[in-house]
Amino acid sequence: MLYFADWVSPAMTVLMPAFVLACGLLLPTYLKQVKQGELDKLDACYVGIAQTRSYLAASQAADRFSLWHYVIPVAFTTFQVAILSYLTHYGARFAMQSRDFILGGADVATNVDYQNYALMTLCTVSFAFLGAFIWMIQNLITRIMARNINPATFYAMSINIVLATTVAAVLHHIYHGGIDTGLGLTNAADAPAIMIALGFLTGMAPDVALDKIRTGLKFSRSQQSPDHLPVTVLQGISSFTEFRMKEMGLESVQNLAQANPVELFMMNPASIQACLDWVGQAQLRLLLADKVSATVPLGIRTSLDFWFTDAAVLAPAIGWNADQITAARQRLMNNPAFAAAKELNDLLLSEAGAEMTPISPNPAPSPA
Numbered sequence: 487m488l489y490f491a492d493w494v495s496p497a498m499t500v501l502m503p504a505f506v507l508a509c510g511l512l513l514p515t516y517l518k519q520v521k522q523g524e525l526d527k528l529d530a531c532y533v534g535i536a537q538t539r540s541y542l543a544a545s546q547a548a549d550r551f552s553l554w555h556y557v558i559p560v561a562f563t564t565f566q567v568a569i570l571s572y573l574t575h576y577g578a579r580f581a582m583q584s585r586d587f588i589l590g591g592a593d594v595a596t597n598v599d600y601q602n603y604a605l606m607t608l609c610t611v612s613f614a615f616l617g618a619f620i621w622m623i624q625n626l627i628t629r630i631m632a633r634n635i636n637p638a639t640f641y642a643m644s645i646n647i648v649l650a651t652t653v654a655a656v657l658h659h660i661y662h663g664g665i666d667t668g669l670g671l672t673n674a675a676d677a678p679a680i681m682i683a684l685g686f687l688t689g690m691a692p693d694v695a696l697d698k699i700r701t702g703l704k705f706s707r708s709q710q711s712p713d714h715l716p717v718t719v720l721q722g723i724s725s726f727t728e729f730r731m732k733e734m735g736l737e738s739v740q741n742l743a744q745a746n747p748v749e750l751f752m753m754n755p756a757s758i759q760a761c762l763d764w765v766g767q768a769q770l771r772l773l774l775a776d777k778v779s780a781t782v783p784l785g786i787r788t789s790l791d792f793w794f795t796d797a798a799v800l801a802p803a804i805g806w807n808a809d810q811i812t813a814a815r816q817r818l819m820n821n822p823a824f825a826a827a828k829e830l831n832d833l834l835l836s837e838a839g840a841e842m843t844p845i846s847p848n849p850a851p852s853p854a
């Protein structure tokens with residue numbers, strides 16, 4: 487007689503890859519229609535927006551992928567999840583006869599109990615996969631709300647799973663290799679719960695775990711270095727928004743400064759105004775570098791704010807003279823991304839019945 491618990495392993499082994507396959511084949515077509523509907527709403531709300539450069543580029547991007555573009559990435563991710571799901575639910579039943587460095591680490595050449603050590607490595611990797619799978623579900627739900635699933639989504643999730651399981655295995659070998667006793671921590675062999683927690687948390691955020699390793703080994707460049715600013719330094723951008731932007735090739739502030747606000751709008755649940763604000767923030771940060779914080783008290787957050795602010799207001803705050811400010815504005819106007827953002831901003835303001843008023847050192851008094 488089979489009990490309910492006997493069905494858990496086979497059911498989960500089948501359901502986990504089936505979930506990925508269903509999402510990959512059913513959601514893209516639906517979300518493509520939703521994104522086109524969002525463009526139609528923009529066209530209906532803002533007369534003339536369909537003629538802007540940003541809208542035309544985004545409209546072409548909306549028709550970029552067909553269902554056939556999803557076949558290979560979805561099949562690859564489904565196969566990957568199927569293999570790891572099987573190892574997770576049935577790996578404890580394996581007899582580890584042949585030795586290898588992936589499961590045994592450096593201890594494969596010693597006289598340790600290889601069977602138990604390899605099973606503990608597989609256990610750590612399995613919980614890393616579970617953490618990565620939960621993160622995948624959370625990410626897919628967020629993407630459904632954000633109307634954004636493309637072929638790169640499944641490649642990115644596959645890479646995330648590979649990274650999570652690999653980093654979890656490496657951390658297990660490092661911890662068991664003597665760093666635990668060297669740091670005065672509990673020995674991994676006596677506290678497997680530590681490795682389970684470590685594996686699961688690594689699965690939920692493998693990039694964070696890898697950054698910690700890099701920082702500890704002192705061989706990676708700082709993510710805050712001038713040549714690589716993460717988009718999360720900007721206001722209003724969360725870690726999930728950052729992940730979606732990475733799939734669009736927007737891995738840094740430098741990339742975001744050249745982005746199309748309408749395409750960002752199609753890929754995020756944020757408003758068109760918020761997407762325009764993100765691009766403007768990125769452009770201003772590149773323009774002013776470390777001086778950008780000096781403009782915050784003036785209420786200047788974006789490149790458009792900088793453009794419409796009088797030089798007499800800017801000069802004392804950022805320490806530039808009038809010629810330097812004029813040259814900076816000229817650089818902005820020579821940037822096609824800024825010109826397109828300004829065109830879109832002007833249209834949004836005109837539709838709202840407003841206009842961008844220059845900020846002067848001596849504003850006119852309000853009428854009585």
